[in-house]
Amino acid sequence: MKKPETLRSARWFAPDDLRGFGHRSRIMQMGYSPEDWAGKPVIGIINTWSDINPCHAHFKQRVEDVKRGVLQAGGFPVELPAQSLAEQYVKPSTMLYRNLLAMETEELIRCHPIDGAVLMGGCDKTTPALLMGATSAGVPAIYVPAGPMLRGNWEGKTLGSGSDAWKYWDERRAGNITPVQWLGIEGGIARSHGHCMTMGTASTMTAIAEAIGMSLPGASSIPAADANHIRMCAESGRRIVQMVLEDLTPDKIQVRAAYINAIHVAMAMGCSTNAIIHLVAMARRAGCNIGLEDFDAASRNIPVIANIRPSGDTYLMEDFYYAGGLRALMARLKPHLDLGLMTVSGKTVGENLEGARVYNDDVIRSLDNAIYTEGSLAVLRGNIAPDGCVIKPAAADQRLLQHTGKALVFDSYPDMKARINRADLDVSADHVLVLRNVGPQGGPGMPEWGMIPIPQKLVEQGVRDMVRISDARMSGTSYGACILHVAPESFIGGPLALVQTGDEISIDVPARRIHLEVSPEELARRKAAHAPLPPRYERGYGWMFTRHIQQADSGCDFDFLQTGFGQPAGEPDIF
Missing domain, CATH: 3.40.50.2300 (Response regulator)
Structure with missing residues (x-):
């Protein structure tokens, strides 16, 4: 002890x-006495x-x-x-x-x-x-x-933060929820x-x-x-x-x-x-x-x-x-x-854990009665994500876990937002939506933009899930066949930067595979023609962030804060 x-x-x-006098006198200035601090943690x-x-x-x-x-x-x-x-x-x-x-x-x-x-x-x-x-x-x-x-509540329905916001927003976009009802959801989802x-x-x-x-x-x-x-x-x-x-x-x-x-x-x-x-x-x-x-x-x-x-x-x-x-x-x-x-x-x-018990076997299932037989996440690799990317299979439409479709590429979040709801957008439910330049450096800060909205025309047709790929993250309350954290990110020249609208992309979650169906020779040609984007920041914290942030597969920490980068500062010795 x-x-x-x-x-x-x-x-x-x-x-x-x-020095000790200065420290003690200033804490006494705030009304404390030695009995408050002396010899105590x-x-x-x-x-x-x-x-x-x-x-x-x-x-x-x-x-x-x-x-x-x-x-x-x-x-x-x-x-x-x-x-x-x-x-x-x-x-x-x-x-x-x-x-x-x-x-x-x-x-x-x-x-x-x-x-x-x-x-x-x-x-x-x-x-x-x-x-x-x-x-x-x-x-x-x-x-x-x-x-x-x-838990949230609206018109007798239990609401879950985030998850039900996405769900009911799509219903509102489809014309199934009125503005008055939407106001009730806004007031009831976080109580x-x-x-x-x-x-x-x-x-x-x-x-x-x-x-x-x-x-x-x-x-x-x-x-x-x-x-x-x-x-x-x-x-x-x-x-x-x-x-x-x-x-x-x-x-x-x-x-x-x-x-x-x-x-x-x-x-x-x-x-x-x-x-x-x-x-x-x-x-x-x-x-x-x-x-x-x-x-x-x-x-x-x-x-x-x-x-x-x-x-x-x-x-x-x-x-x-x-x-x-x-x-x-x-x-x-x-x-x-x-x-x-x-x-x-x-x-x-x-x-x-001694004495811990389950009181509702439907909320916390047994290992032999799981709601999903594998774990929550899966890591995919391939020529589009050599350092890996992530999907949450348990929250996706299971038919999309093995899928091949044509890419529809958005170069930025504003680009996606401007086009996603256009009536003339050339898109089907089988397309693979691709959002790039939204990773650690590209976002900047890797925002939660990975749950790309379903295009308005498809929402109105009843579509509620489709394959989406990005180097962004998504909210943990989100759901759907969203492939995230593509590394290395497109902003620094990762393969996602080379995808073009119309390219075919295949995913196979059981095999942990993701593949851009383009020849190595064509990808090399595209890479040689690719022009790097200007840095997001020129000063301040953002400047430091841009130069030292690691990629998603390494945890997005600053390189200079990692164990092994150098010795810690140690205890202050100026007393």
């Missing part, structure tokens, strides 16, 4: 010198609350619950506000700023007198960003998930604070945080509006104080086997395609070599057993919680998990 004099914060507050609460992030609207109150827990355990809590990254409002994409929040988190911890950190997030990119930063900083840390919002209650990126990533051992057992499943969420926040505050005294740092939890556990859990949940990018980046921050092959191997062996939209057909995260939550799902996955790994609870994965 750590002694008071060995706490990191003691370097600031303990010395009887001029100082806990930094990194809070991503803002007035424009509905997923985190309750964090203004929940941070007080975390503080209460820290105080109860004998620690001294300090709140450190951080970038909020509201998925709905940040343009062109929160993915452009995930690494910025990761950098901010790492530096907030490193530069302040912090012995341990509580990470408050939940909206899509906040979870990986906070964990990436805290992992690099290396102090004890625990993640507090925002929790899913309550409380908390993140999306479908199995989107937010629910996926908070579950992954728990699966790798960085959240308290069961924390990720609790709805944001449930009183159990308040108690979980306080418990997390108490636990981080003990973690500091135990010196339970992220490197003791985030081993490669923990990430394999997380991949297996993600597959069983019907996870968002975004899980691949974030998990790869998180693992590599922890010094663990995780790649696309790990996801595809898991996909072959782990069935989808969480019957949650959009992979499932009925239930939402609130139902998942009542059915037993993530602990219950992981209990059913025991044969596929390493149960001996340490977690933030101070117990192993296996110990955390």
Whole structure:
């Protein structure tokens, strides 16, 4: 156990010198006394609350619950506000700023007198960003998930955020929903604070945080509006104080086997395609070599057993919680998990799962009664995506998983938006829609544009799915035969840049193959004639982003933040 004099914060507050005087006098300026901090672990609460992030609207109150827990355990809590990254409002994409929040988190911890950190997030990119930063900083840390919002409701129908927005928008485009009805959907689809209650990126990533051992057992499943969420926040505050005294740092939890556990859990949940990018980046921050092959191997062996939209057909995260939550799902996955790994609870994965039960076998299926016999995601490779691309077969029309069709190419998002609904667009349901120059550099920031809308003329004919290919991402709440994350991206000259309207493209998901039916000689000719596009940014953060962002198959982290790039800064020595 750590002694008071060995706490990191003691370097600031303990010395009887001029620097120590300055630190103590300024904290007393805020009304604190030595009894508040002296000899106690100082806990930094990194809070991503803002007035424009509905997923985190309750964090203004929940941070007080975390503080209460820290105080109860004998620690001294300090709140450190951080970038909020509201998925709905940040343009062109929160993915452009995930690494910025990761950098901010790492530096907030490193530069302040912090012995341990509580990470408050939940909206899509906040979870990986906070964990990436805290992992690099290396102090004890625990993640507090925002929790899913309550299920939506409209005219007696249960609504799921995102998934039903896409569904009913197509019905409105087809003329089947009136503007008045649409207003009712707008007001009914998101009824409380908390993140999306479908199995989107937010629910996926908070579950992954728990699966790798960085959240308290069961924390990720609790709805944001449930009183159990308040108690979980306080418990997390108490636990981080003990973690500091135990010196339970992220490197003791985030081993490669923990990430394999997380991949297996993600597959069983019907996870968002975004899980691949974030998990790869998180693992590599922890010094663990995780790649696309790990996801595809898991996909072959782990069935989808969480019957949650959009992979499932009925239930939402609130139902998942009542059915037993993530602990219950992981209990059913025991044969596929390493149960001996340490977690933030101070117990192993296996110990955390003791007593876990499933209370609704239709929400959390058994392994032999899966809703999809393979895992949530599949990785395809071929001449159009030599470094891989991703599809979510469980959320696609199954007839499209083996398909050949002619390409209809859009060179940018504005190009697609201007043409997709034109009555004279030459398109059929068998076409393959291609959207390019929307990847990490091309987007910029790899926006969630990969769920290309079905052309208006086809929607009116009743078409609701078709093959779509892009180097973008898509929302985890989305569905359809969307092939995403094509690497390398077209903006930097990847093969997707060479596709022409009318080319035939074949996909074969069972064989994990994608192929542009054009000869190597013709592709070489096109490549020689291809002109590179000008950079998106000439200054500032975007300039840095453009020069250092990695491709999707490498997690889209900055190259200079990866483990092995160089030695970390270490502890500040200017006192």
